[in-house]
Amino acid sequence: MRLSPDEIIFWQSGFVKLNATIVFTWVLMAVLVMASILITRRLSRDMTRSRWQNLLEIIVTGIQDQIREVGLKHPRTYIGFIGTLFLFVAMSTLSTIIPGFEPPTGSLSTTAALALSVFVAVPIYGMTERGVGAYLRSYLEPTVIMLPFNIISDLSRTLALAVRLFGNMMSGTMILAILLTISPFVFPVLMSALGLLTGMVQAYIFSILATVYIASATLTQKPSPARPAGET
Amino acid sequence: MLIDWFTVGAQALNFLILVWLLKRFLYKPIMTAIDTREARIRKERADADAIKADAETARDTFQKMTADFEQARAGLLQQATDDATAERQRLMAEAHSAADALAAQRAKALQTEAQALATSITDRAWDEVFAVARKTLNDLADVRLEDRICDTFVHRIQASGDQPDSALSTAIRGTSEPIPVRSAFDLSPEQHAAIRSALHDTFSTDAELTFETAPRLIAGIELTAGGQKLAWSISDYLSSLKASVGETFSARDASQAGPTADADRTQEKVSA
Numbered sequence: 485m486r487l488s489p490d491e492i493i494f495w496q497s498g499f500v501k502l503n504a505t506i507v508f509t510w511v512l513m514a515v516l517v518m519a520s521i522l523i524t525r526r527l528s529r530d531m532t533r534s535r536w537q538n539l540l541e542i543i544v545t546g547i548q549d550q551i552r553e554v555g556l557k558h559p560r561t562y563i564g565f566i567g568t569l570f571l572f573v574a575m576s577t578l579s580t581i582i583p584g585f586e587p588p589t590g591s592l593s594t595t596a597a598l599a600l601s602v603f604v605a606v607p608i609y610g611m612t613e614r615g616v617g618a619y620l621r622s623y624l625e626p627t628v629i630m631l632p633f634n635i636i637s638d639l640s641r642t643l644a645l646a647v648r649l650f651g652n653m654m655s656g657t658m659i660l661a662i663l664l665t666i667s668p669f670v671f672p673v674l675m676s677a678l679g680l681l682t683g684m685v686q687a688y689i690f691s692i693l694a695t696v697y698i699a700s701a702t703l704t705q706k707p708s709p710a711r712p713a714g715e716t
Numbered sequence: 717m718l719i720d721w722f723t724v725g726a727q728a729l730n731f732l733i734l735v736w737l738l739k740r741f742l743y744k745p746i747m748t749a750i751d752t753r754e755a756r757i758r759k760e761r762a763d764a765d766a767i768k769a770d771a772e773t774a775r776d777t778f779q780k781m782t783a784d785f786e787q788a789r790a791g792l793l794q795q796a797t798d799d800a801t802a803e804r805q806r807l808m809a810e811a812h813s814a815a816d817a818l819a820a821q822r823a824k825a826l827q828t829e830a831q832a833l834a835t836s837i838t839d840r841a842w843d844e845v846f847a848v849a850r851k852t853l854n855d856l857a858d859v860r861l862e863d864r865i866c867d868t869f870v871h872r873i874q875a876s877g878d879q880p881d882s883a884l885s886t887a888i889r890g891t892s893e894p895i896p897v898r899s900a901f902d903l904s905p906e907q908h909a910a911i912r913s914a915l916h917d918t919f920s921t922d923a924e925l926t927f928e929t930a931p932r933l934i935a936g937i938e939l940t941a942g943g944q945k946l947a948w949s950i951s952d953y954l955s956s957l958k959a960s961v962g963e964t965f966s967a968r969d970a971s972q973a974g975p976t977a978d979a980d981r982t983q984e985k986v987s988a
Contacts, residue, residue: 488718568731592718
């Protein structure tokens with residue numbers, strides 16, 4: 485049984501190969517970029533605007549609000565990275581309804597690449613926001629003894645990000661394939677719908693976790709103000 | 717092996733490219749559109765606030781002007797009312813004054829007319845009485861009026877002697893100064909002698925008599941001594957006639973003044 489679209493190789497020359505993961509990723513990228521170009525080509529700056537522009541504005545402002553709610557005060561700095569994470573994973577999940585389309589996020593290579601991107605982006609944003617010294621010192625907090633644990637924490641959460649997304653996407657695809665072989669068509673449709681739901685949830689979880697990691701890296705530790713009596 | 721490291725690197729690169737592309741073609745245009753719209757909305761709101769502030773200012777100004785206008789109108793109306801009242805009172809006072817003046821003038825004219833009429837009647841009565849008496853005396857007794865007057869005066873002197881204790885008798889007897897005798901006409905020496913004789917016989921006095929002519933006595937003779945006077949003249953009759961005519965006119969004026977006064981009082985009530 486095929487567990488990952490990486491195994492579908494269209495072309496290979498030594499180490500370099502062109503598998504289904506990369507190709508379908510390009511397809512998704514093309515769809516996203518073309519849709520963006522088409523919709524933003526005639527953006528209205530007046531009070532009346534098209535429904536597609538409304539959809540995009542809702543999505544973009546929704547992502548902005550989510551980033552702000554997590555605690556990042558300047559969401560526009562991070563919306564390129566976090567918003568693209570969400571849109572890519574969400575579009576990848578949505579693409580599962582197209583017969584024959586292999587979602588790129590069903591490949592552990594893709595999820596690992598995304599997790600690695602987060603793993604790299606977090607310190608970059610942290611150092612940009614707080615300075616290199618301040619960010620590196622955060623690994624020594626609260627004590628020096630915590631340094632290895634902090635490093636292990638970073639690595640483990642990156643691994644967890646990759647495996648969580650891969651496991652969910654792969655399992656959905658696998659369950660669909662297995663059900664198609666043993667049951668009538670109606671039940672796989674329901675499972676496919678459930679897979680869409682879990683995929684969207686995973687897209688939200690992945691991007692929110694990335695936001696939380698970036699927020700924890702960029703926020704400066706400040707003494708918290710005294711809470712009013714009765715507040716929990 | 718589930719992880720293909722070439723694919724991992726390629727996907728990471730693909731992801732970074734996608735980030736750049738979406739920033740370029742999605743986030744930036746959308747953000748710009750939103751920013752532009754929000755700026756426009758802010759500007760419109762600011763404009764609306766400014767217009768509202770202007771409108772409120774204009775409204776306040778208008779209300780203040782209206783209040784000032786109402787106050788000024790009320791003040792002008794009050795002033796006009798006061799002026800009208802004062803003017804009315806002034807005109808009423810003028811009318812009363814004019815009415816009073818007219819009434820006084822009318823009363824004075826009536827009085828003057830009455831006096832003129834009385835004078836005219838007196839003059840005509842004098843003339844008529846004098847002429848009738850003269851003509852009667854001439855026709856009946858062939859006696860001049862002046863002679864009869866003198867005789868009458870002599871008789872009156874003699875009659876005064878019947879009351880020796882009267883003030884006239886005392887005055888004539890007690891005077892040592894010349895006694896003036898005035899007459900409306902020139903007395904003849906015989907009449908001088910008759911008067912002197914009558915005085916001497918009646919009052920036993922040797923006082924000198926001075927004879928004067930006084931036309932205002934009107935066919936009469938008078939004698940003055942010690943503040944007492946003895947006289948007879950047609951003027952006395954005429955005086956009594958004049959008094960009678962005067963009383964007649966006074967009664968008529970009173971009867972005419974009554975309705976006129978009532979009419980004046982009625983006019984004052986209407987004006988109030």
